Amino acid sequence: MTRTNRDRLQWFTSLLILAAVVIALTELGGVLGGLFALTTVIVWVTAPPVFAFAIAQAGVAALSTPPITLRIMAVELVVLAMVLTDTTLTITVRSHGPAICALAITTGVLWLVQPHPIWIGSLVALTGLGLLVYATHRYELFTTHQLD
Amino acid sequence: MEPTRRFWVIAALAISGAVLAPLFQNVLWLGIPLGIGTWVLVDQLVFTQALSRLTDTPSVTQTVARETVLVDSTTTLTLQITDPRNGLASLTAHLSLPTVPALTLDGPHEYELTDTTDQLTVPVRVAIAGTYELPAPTVHLTSHRGLFRESLSLGTPCSITGEPRVPRNIHIGTGGEQIAVADGEHDADQGSAGFEPGKLREYLPVDPTSRIDWKATARLGDPYVRDFDAKTTRQTHLIVDRREPMQDGIAGQTKLDYAREISIWLNEYVANLDDPLTATLIDDAGATTPAKSNTQTTQYQHLRHILQDLRATPSQTDTSQPDRANHRQYAGTDAQRRRTQLTGDDRFTQLLRPYYQNVEAYLQRVTDDPLFESVQNRLAASSDDAWIVIITDDTNRRELLETARTAASPTTAVSVFIVPTVLFDTTGLTELTQSYQDYRDFEEFRQQLTTITNVTAFEVGPSDRLAALLETEHPQQAKQ
Numbered sequence: 001m002t003r004t005n006r007d008r009l010q011w012f013t014s015l016l017i018l019a020a021v022v023i024a025l026t027e028l029g030g031v032l033g034g035l036f037a038l039t040t041v042i043v044w045v046t047a048p049p050v051f052a053f054a055i056a057q058a059g060v061a062a063l064s065t066p067p068i069t070l071r072i073m074a075v076e077l078v079v080l081a082m083v084l085t086d087t088t089l090t091i092t093v094r095s096h097g098p099a100i101c102a103l104a105i106t107t108g109v110l111w112l113v114q115p116h117p118i119w120i121g122s123l124v125a126l127t128g129l130g131l132l133v134y135a136t137h138r139y140e141l142f143t144t145h146q147l148d
Numbered sequence: 149m150e151p152t153r154r155f156w157v158i159a160a161l162a163i164s165g166a167v168l169a170p171l172f173q174n175v176l177w178l179g180i181p182l183g184i185g186t187w188v189l190v191d192q193l194v195f196t197q198a199l200s201r202l203t204d205t206p207s208v209t210q211t212v213a214r215e216t217v218l219v220d221s222t223t224t225l226t227l228q229i230t231d232p233r234n235g236l237a238s239l240t241a242h243l244s245l246p247t248v249p250a251l252t253l254d255g256p257h258e259y260e261l262t263d264t265t266d267q268l269t270v271p272v273r274v275a276i277a278g279t280y281e282l283p284a285p286t287v288h289l290t291s292h293r294g295l296f297r298e299s300l301s302l303g304t305p306c307s308i309t310g311e312p313r314v315p316r317n318i319h320i321g322t323g324g325e326q327i328a329v330a331d332g333e334h335d336a337d338q339g340s341a342g343f344e345p346g347k348l349r350e351y352l353p354v355d356p357t358s359r360i361d362w363k364a365t366a367r368l369g370d371p372y373v374r375d376f377d378a379k380t381t382r383q384t385h386l387i388v389d390r391r392e393p394m395q396d397g398i399a400g401q402t403k404l405d406y407a408r409e410i411s412i413w414l415n416e417y418v419a420n421l422d423d424p425l426t427a428t429l430i431d432d433a434g435a436t437t438p439a440k441s442n443t444q445t446t447q448y449q450h451l452r453h454i455l456q457d458l459r460a461t462p463s464q465t466d467t468s469q470p471d472r473a474n475h476r477q478y479a480g481t482d483a484q485r486r487r488t489q490l491t492g493d494d495r496f497t498q499l500l501r502p503y504y505q506n507v508e509a510y511l512q513r514v515t516d517d518p519l520f521e522s523v524q525n526r527l528a529a530s531s532d533d534a535w536i537v538i539i540t541d542d543t544n545r546r547e548l549l550e551t552a553r554t555a556a557s558p559t560t561a562v563s564v565f566i567v568p569t570v571l572f573d574t575t576g577l578t579e580l581t582q583s584y585q586d587y588r589d590f591e592e593f594r595q596q597l598t599t600i601t602n603v604t605a606f607e608v609g610p611s612d613r614l615a616a617l618l619e620t621e622h623p624q625q626a627k628q
Binding site: 048049050051053054057058060061064065066068072076079080082083117118119121122123125126128129132133136137139140141143144145 | 163
């Protein structure tokens with residue numbers, strides 16, 4: 001596959017996921033969901049995709065109330081796929097995303113089956129992410145021989 | 149690896165999601181920090197892999213065209229980037245060259261690295277003499293999504309040596325042959341007696357028997373030896389010409405630079421002998437004596453500083469043309485003596501008399517010369533044996549000849565260090581035949597100086613130029 005074809009595929013995939021998010025949010029929240037979807041598209045065009053993801057995720061959280069049904073879970077998965085819609089990355093690089101997403105989802109599902117307060121979940125999520133970022137930073141120092 | 153401003157914005161967004169989750173009692177808000185965290189981690193991992201590849205492969209090679217250059221000269225620093233696409237394809241990267249205060253890079257210090265960047269060439273100028281280590285260049289990288297940045301020193305360091313523009317390969321000699329100017333201490337026939345008798349003391353078993361003073365022993369009844377105090381000081385007058393012709397030559401290797409090296413060496417030589425030393429600097433306005441006679445260590449150091457700071461003074465009269473054609477003229481004292489001998493009225497005497505009529509004017513001209521005047525003043529101030537060292541060039545040969553002739557006496561030795569003008573021709577000895585003839589001319593003048601009793605004359609100059617002159621043209625005659 002040539003580079004041009006690969007880029008086209010990436011753009012096509014990204015647009016496909018964006019369209020799916022728009023449909024899912026509109027279906028979930030009606031007009032309000034549509035507004036969230038519109039905002040998501042605008043941010044996706046003007047800013048890095050992660051900001052569009054944050055808007056879409058906020059929309060999912062705002063438009064749904066517990067308990068979490070399968071319908072909501074499906075919308076959530078579509079929104080999480082947005083994390084991967086970064087046209088600057090190659091497919092190889094994006095393969096890291098699903099691995100981490102899978103880990104996050106597994107953790108989330110395990111979390112849901114255990115009755116814990118949500119604030120502990122927030123704390124664990126932030127702490128865990130902080131530790132992972134710091135561990136990667138230390139790993140980078142090691143691989144670039146800066147720890148000698 | 150350092151987080152960028154964008155990272156902190158993203159982190160704030162993630163934290164807000166984590167705060168909203170317990171606030172609204174909805175676990176779905178946690179999707180924001182989890183999704184953002186995933187996004188951040190992917191960027192960080194990919195960035196780490198790229199940095200690791202860059203570090204493991206020698207992607208930047210740093211070399212300089214010439215490792216040793218003269219001060220204020222320029223060499224070329226070349227950065228060879230083996231594979232700029234290796235790990236940099238989707239990264240933002242720029243390269244910053246090392247900064248060394250004494251080195252001036254004639255170009256920007258920062259270069260944006262692109263896929264097509266494979267070589268950078270930067271002229272480097274050495275401002276101050278010394279050896280400088282050029283550290284490896286630093287490559288600054290920013291991650292794909294702009295969340296992290298890192299600075300890595302890639303490549304190999306290299307060194308640049310800046311050599312000062314000072315005379316090298318100094319030749320001191322006669323007739324193209326290098327000689328030792330001063331070995332040991334004073335000559336046997338120069339200066340006062342070597343020792344003068346000191347105090348008497350009783351003989352000790354460690355004393356050699358030859359030192360027993362038999363007269364004192366006979367007088368006092370016990371063996372006595374007499375100590376001797378060394379007394380071999382000789383007044384040395386160092387006279388350095390710093391007039392405008394001494395500026396001839398390329399920067400850093402002018403006549404005056406060679407004169408400076410010789411004068412500094414002489415200062416150390418005299419300091420080792422503990423002889424009193426007076427230094428006099430000659431310029432067109434007259435003579436200055438910055439260092440009076442003294443044997444203290446600080447005096448020699450003071451004089452060394454003065455000599456190191458020696459600068460030529462601009463000319464007040466036109467002395468640029470050497471009077472080589474006239475240097476064989478009879479010197480003033482000769483002319484005066486011969487005029488007194490022209491007493492007859494025969495035709496030969498009448499014919500010669502007009503040629504000696506301008507002797508008085510000639511003498512007046514010579515005695516007004518700063519070098520001649522300075523030497524006379526030094527001699528007048530010196531009551532004991534003296535050694536006069538004159539460091540000058542051959543521009544004013546008649547003046548130098550007359551000065552040496554007048555100064556030399558049985559108790560005053562004169563050493564003349566002459567910097568030949570022909571060796572400082574900035575045109576690069578293009579007219580070798582003419583240059584060689586000029587050198588021969590100078591050599592005749594030097595030999596003329598050495599014929600004066602108690603005068604020694606040396607040539608001082610760059611040995612490589614002299615060798616080139618002697619080897620290229622008439623090698624056999626040069627050995628004469």
